[in-house]
Amino acid sequence: MDPRFLGIGDLDGTPSVAVVVDVMRAFTVAAWAFARGAEKIVLAGSLDEALALKARHPRWVTLKDGPSAPGFDAVNSPGLLRSLDLGGRTVVQKTTAGTVGALAVKEASLVLCAGFVVAEATARSLRTHAPGGVTFGVTGEDGHAEEDLACAQYIARRATGAETDAREFLRRAGRSRAAAELAQGVRQGVHPDDVALCLELDRFPFAMVAAPEDSLMVLRRSAAPPPGPR
Structure with missing residues (x-):
């Protein structure tokens, strides 16, 4: 596999396969939403779009x-979301980085959204469906978020099947800036467990695939192939 690691603003054209990484916290939250029973997640392009969707679909x-x-x-916090019952519900998510990144690559043939909590399932999906070039979207801090880059590099190594610590x-x-800001209460809408929850490796056994559906970008959970050697 030939990986590229780019900030969303540095994308040049439409990648064939994209893995959009937002560890703290969009795609950790998305994984928790699926674990709490959500059927699908609509990735909104703006707060106004999210509110308009809510107005049309009050149960979302x-x-x-x-x-x-x-x-x-709800807010974009895994610690707060994990207590919700989302059985069969549609979630509309709008965040500063993660949802923006997924929408930026919506024309790609395969879009996976990832954090550490679904790292291995994401890597297995890449081994099966994307043996060639893969673009990893590092969404935080204009492409410089250390937590997103670390996760992207880990998934890329695992996607080759290489044993990786x-x-x-x-x-x-x-040690990233995002982790420090969450731990110190710099950001709002935070639970004390958020950092630890974002760093739970392979907490969930599914990958998350985003694709256009009826003019919306929709994220769904996807079963991954059986695991290989670690």
Whole structure:
């Protein structure tokens, strides 16, 4: 596999296969939403779009970065989301980096959204469906987020089937600016367990695939092939 690691603003054209990484916290939250029973996640392009979707579909669950706000049911925190019952529900997610990144590559033939919690399932999907070039979208901090780059590099190594010790990649993520801001309460809409939950390696056995559906970019869970050697 030939990986490229790019910030969303550095994308040149439409990649064939894209893995959009947002560890802290969009795609950790998305994985938790599926674990709590969500059927699908609509990736909204703006807060106004999310609110408009909520107005048309009152039972849909809306969530956003930062503090709670009128019209939104939840915030982008895995620690807070894990207590919700989302059985059979549609979630509308709008975040600063992750959803923006997924929408930027919506024309790709395969779009996977990932964090450490679904790293191995994502790597297995790449081994099966994308043996060639893969573009990893490092969404945070204009492509410089250490937690996203570490996760992307770990998934890329695992996608080759190489035995890989995850500890250094997780340490890098744990020392990142995003982890510090979450731990210190700099960001709003945060649970004390958020950093630890974002660093749970392979917490969930599924990958997450985003694709256009009826003019919307929709994220769904996808079963991954059986695991290989670690």
